[in-house]
Amino acid sequence: MKKIDIFNKLRTSGLRPTKQRVEIAKFLFEREKTFHFTVESLNKLLEKKTTSKFALATIYNTVHAFKNAGHLSELEVKGNKTYFDTNVSNHHHFYDSETSELIDIDEKEVVIQKIPKAPNGKKIKNIEVFINLKN
Amino acid sequence: MKKIDIFNKLRTSGLRPTKQRVEIAKFLFEREKTFHFTVESLNKLLEKKTTSKFALATIYNTVHAFKNAGHLSELEVKGNKTYFDTNVSNHHHFYDSETSELIDIDEKEVVIQKIPKAPNGKKIKNIEVFINLKN
DNA sequence: TTTTCACTTTAGAACTATTATAAACTAGAA
DNA sequence: TTCTAGTTTATAATAGTTCTAAAGTGAAAA
Numbered sequence: 001m002k003k004i005d006i007f008n009k010l011r012t013s014g015l016r017p018t019k020q021r022v023e024i025a026k027f028l029f030e031r032e033k034t035f036h037f038t039v040e041s042l043n044k045l046l047e048k049k050t051t052s053k054f055a056l057a058t059i060y061n062t063v064h065a066f067k068n069a070g071h072l073s074e075l076e077v078k079g080n081k082t083y084f085d086t087n088v089s090n091h092h093h094f095y096d097s098e099t100s101e102l103i104d105i106d107e108k109e110v111v112i113q114k115i116p117k118a119p120n121g122k123k124i125k126n127i128e129v130f131i132n133l134k135n
Numbered sequence: 136m137k138k139i140d141i142f143n144k145l146r147t148s149g150l151r152p153t154k155q156r157v158e159i160a161k162f163l164f165e166r167e168k169t170f171h172f173t174v175e176s177l178n179k180l181l182e183k184k185t186t187s188k189f190a191l192a193t194i195y196n197t198v199h200a201f202k203n204a205g206h207l208s209e210l211e212v213k214g215n216k217t218y219f220d221t222n223v224s225n226h227h228h229f230y231d232s233e234t235s236e237l238i239d240i241d242e243k244e245v246v247i248q249k250i251p252k253a254p255n256g257k258k259i260k261n262i263e264v265f266i267n268l269k270n
Numbered sequence: 271t272t273t274t275c276a277c278t279t280t281a282g283a284a285c286t287a288t289t290a291t292a293a294a295c296t297a298g299a300a
Numbered sequence: 301t302t303c304t305a306g307t308t309t310a311t312a313a314t315a316g317t318t319c320t321a322a323a324g325t326g327a328a329a330a
Binding site for chain 4: 275277290
Binding site: 074075076077078079080081082094096103105109110111112113114115116118119121122123124125126127128129130131132133134135 | 209210211212213214215216217229231238240244245246247248249250251253254256257258259260261262263264265266267268269270
């Protein structure tokens with residue numbers, strides 16, 4: 001993803017392309033594979049991989065802004081840290097609780113034959129499958 | 136579940152049946168339907184429904200002891216509170232993110248036709264399906 | 271029974287993740 | 301260049317959870 005695309009991505013989301021947002025966006029979105037992270041891990045990686053300095057609050061702000069704009073999704077993971085995913089399409093996950101490692105599973109890789117119908121007046125928004133792993 | 140059963144449940148788990156543990160166990164396990172809760176909600180309910188007083192730390196201790204003994208399972212729910220479930224058998228959930236409400240789905244109600252194989256040397260421990268709801 | 275002691279409870283401190291605050295800064299329109 | 305709303309920043313505040321160490325208690329042994 002080129003710099004101009006990052007700018008557009010931000011602008012079309014109503015986010016002014018500041019130095020910090022551009023740099024974080026480049027780090028998150030200029031990659032082949034999807035990326036799973038917590039704010040803490042992202043902070044450490046940014047410290048290592050960039051020369052800029054980011055206030056922790058900025059990382060929180062930016063991650064939430066990206067999430068609200070639909071560029072990141074939040075994952076359901078046990079424990080009290082919030083995990084994010086650069087893959088915002090419908091998909092599933094392998095989860096290794098021993099290492100806290102998440103691996104994406106393409107939606108097509110999982111076929112569900114039967115599900116119950118939604119309760120009283122509710123509709124199904126989406127289905128998420130977690131395949132928990134052991135050694 | 137009778138008092139003697141609660142005592143046995145605790146003792147066979149290596150947990151001395153103290154006043155607090157017995158009362159919390161009765162509250163959690165003497166019910167027909169499964170029960171989903173956070174430590175905070177459990178604390179409030181215990182305040183309301185019992186005459187005893189429990190230190191918050193005791194509730195944390197007890198819930199963790201029950202979880203380690205296999206009498207409670209921990210749920211994957213977005214946000215930073217930990218959810219517990221008195222249903223420890225393999226099963227699935229409806230989840231309404233607007234109300235944070237969870238509803239159990241019996242394992243037999245979900246049939247999966249196809250899943251990918253586990254990565255490099257790992258095995259599949261179990262599969263959890265979340266059906267997210269909207270109005 | 272009474273004694274004993276490892277296990278448990280308790281209140282409060284400490285810790286971790288996250289959000290709020292308010293002052294300084296900045297992108298970009300005018 | 302000036303101006304301003306939006307943004308970043310350091311720090312304080314909050315929320316959920318865990319730690320600590322002193323006091324309390326089940327239950328085994330005397």
